[in-house]
Amino acid sequence: MSKRREAISRAVADLLEIPKDLALDLPRVTLVGKGELYIENHRGIIEYSSERLRINLNRGYIEIEGRDLEISVLMPDELVIVGEVRSLRYLD
Amino acid sequence: MSKKIFEQLGGMVTVKLKGKNLEKVINMAMARGIFLWNIKKNDDGISFRVRQSGFNALQSISAEGGFELEATRRQGLPFFKQVLKRRMGFLAGALFFVAALYFLSSFIWFIEVSGNRVVGEERILDNARRLGVYSGVTKWSFSAREVEDALLRDISEISYVRINIKGVKARIEIVEKVLPTQEITGPCHIVAVRDGVVDDILVLNGQAAVKPGDVVVKGDILISGLLDPPSSPYVPESEEEKINKKASLVRARGSVMAQVWYEGYGECAMMSEKLVLTGEKSHMAYIETPWRKLVIKKATEFAMSQNSTAVKTFNTPWGECSLVLVTAMEQSVQREEHSENEAVNIARERALKNLAELLNTTQPFNDCRVEVLSSPSDPILRVKVAVEIIEDIGQPQPFAPQQMAKK
Numbered sequence: 327m328s329k330r331r332e333a334i335s336r337a338v339a340d341l342l343e344i345p346k347d348l349a350l351d352l353p354r355v356t357l358v359g360k361g362e363l364y365i366e367n368h369r370g371i372i373e374y375s376s377e378r379l380r381i382n383l384n385r386g387y388i389e390i391e392g393r394d395l396e397i398s399v400l401m402p403d404e405l406v407i408v409g410e411v412r413s414l415r416y417l418d
Numbered sequence: 419m420s421k422k423i424f425e426q427l428g429g430m431v432t433v434k435l436k437g438k439n440l441e442k443v444i445n446m447a448m449a450r451g452i453f454l455w456n457i458k459k460n461d462d463g464i465s466f467r468v469r470q471s472g473f474n475a476l477q478s479i480s481a482e483g484g485f486e487l488e489a490t491r492r493q494g495l496p497f498f499k500q501v502l503k504r505r506m507g508f509l510a511g512a513l514f515f516v517a518a519l520y521f522l523s524s525f526i527w528f529i530e531v532s533g534n535r536v537v538g539e540e541r542i543l544d545n546a547r548r549l550g551v552y553s554g555v556t557k558w559s560f561s562a563r564e565v566e567d568a569l570l571r572d573i574s575e576i577s578y579v580r581i582n583i584k585g586v587k588a589r590i591e592i593v594e595k596v597l598p599t600q601e602i603t604g605p606c607h608i609v610a611v612r613d614g615v616v617d618d619i620l621v622l623n624g625q626a627a628v629k630p631g632d633v634v635v636k637g638d639i640l641i642s643g644l645l646d647p648p649s650s651p652y653v654p655e656s657e658e659e660k661i662n663k664k665a666s667l668v669r670a671r672g673s674v675m676a677q678v679w680y681e682g683y684g685e686c687a688m689m690s691e692k693l694v695l696t697g698e699k700s701h702m703a704y705i706e707t708p709w710r711k712l713v714i715k716k717a718t719e720f721a722m723s724q725n726s727t728a729v730k731t732f733n734t735p736w737g738e739c740s741l742v743l744v745t746a747m748e749q750s751v752q753r754e755e756h757s758e759n760e761a762v763n764i765a766r767e768r769a770l771k772n773l774a775e776l777l778n779t780t781q782p783f784n785d786c787r788v789e790v791l792s793s794p795s796d797p798i799l800r801v802k803v804a805v806e807i808i809e810d811i812g813q814p815q816p817f818a819p820q821q822m823a824k825k
Contacts, residue, residue, distance in 0.1 A: 370449075374464070375459055376459040401448070402448055
């Protein structure tokens, strides 16, 4: 998606008050405590080990570090991670 | 919960995957719509669960990428088939059970009749049996609607019938016709139904034939339905007989209260032996089948006992079986001697009780005369009691106008 198109989409979403995860295909990340992490709108898994998980996004990726990480549900645009989450980083 | 049920129904496989860049397999599976869950990292690879339907696709993915795929555990119904193959007897038994249940529940075993008061249950059941509804008939061999119609036609006393079939029970619900009581419309007298002394008379229609204080016997006319024509003040009395006047006929109505007497009889033995309960009890239970009696619990024997039996009967396809519970209560003899006064009192009470039952009343009799019938040496004292009560002795009795004309 070009930057210009993204800017227009953002402006339209702001104007019409549409949730941005729908309008711009942004990820929606829900962290429950530090044991359960829901990610919607992901684009696959880049790296998986029990200490480090990298998940591809529309733009960039998300890096999760923790202990005993497991992917308890994996669906085309939604996944659930359980385990002990220590950090969550957005990387381009 | 529902997810787990679907997993069991569809079958799931726990898989162990070995190789390098295992994320690739995961991403490819996801792209092809293979649902993966419980992805865990092991020492030498990852393990996860996949549906049975997606397992073959996953196998081809891993074969393409050169990964090592191993199914470690299979769960769910599709895998249960192999277990069942080894246990055909179990499967056959289960199928037989379902078939037997279906087969036996397709008969009617019990028939219940409700709502009937005048029409006997036997008559309804007989009619139903004739129309094809009886214990042991298959449910589809008759049409409830047709049987209902036929029952209505055959039993004229019922106005509504409905056959409700619930499981193996057919319930015949009935509403009976309420017929109006037959009213006498023609001319009639009120006559006495028993002897007595008239106490009070109330005439609503007709002409009183008696007055208070009169002694009447059974069959006497109390209120006449024959009205004498009123004498006209304009016709001299001597002339009146010459004019052929007709008496008018009415349906007499009214109540005639009269004193009547009833007699009752009672007796009491001067020395009586009475059986009393000692309080000792023993229980016995057995099952009665058409072939034999199965004793569940034995009772201790008493020399004299009063038994009460509770029977619960079950209709089974093999005949009637019943569970019988017998409670035996021990009895002993107690001798009792009465003085003459006591005996008279007891006999009188019994006579009054008999009388009350006969007259179907619960009111106490306020006045009674006691007469001892037996001689003092008799072992049993017999008494006769006479009570006086006031009751309506009138009863309508129709008469034909011709009869009157003759008179």
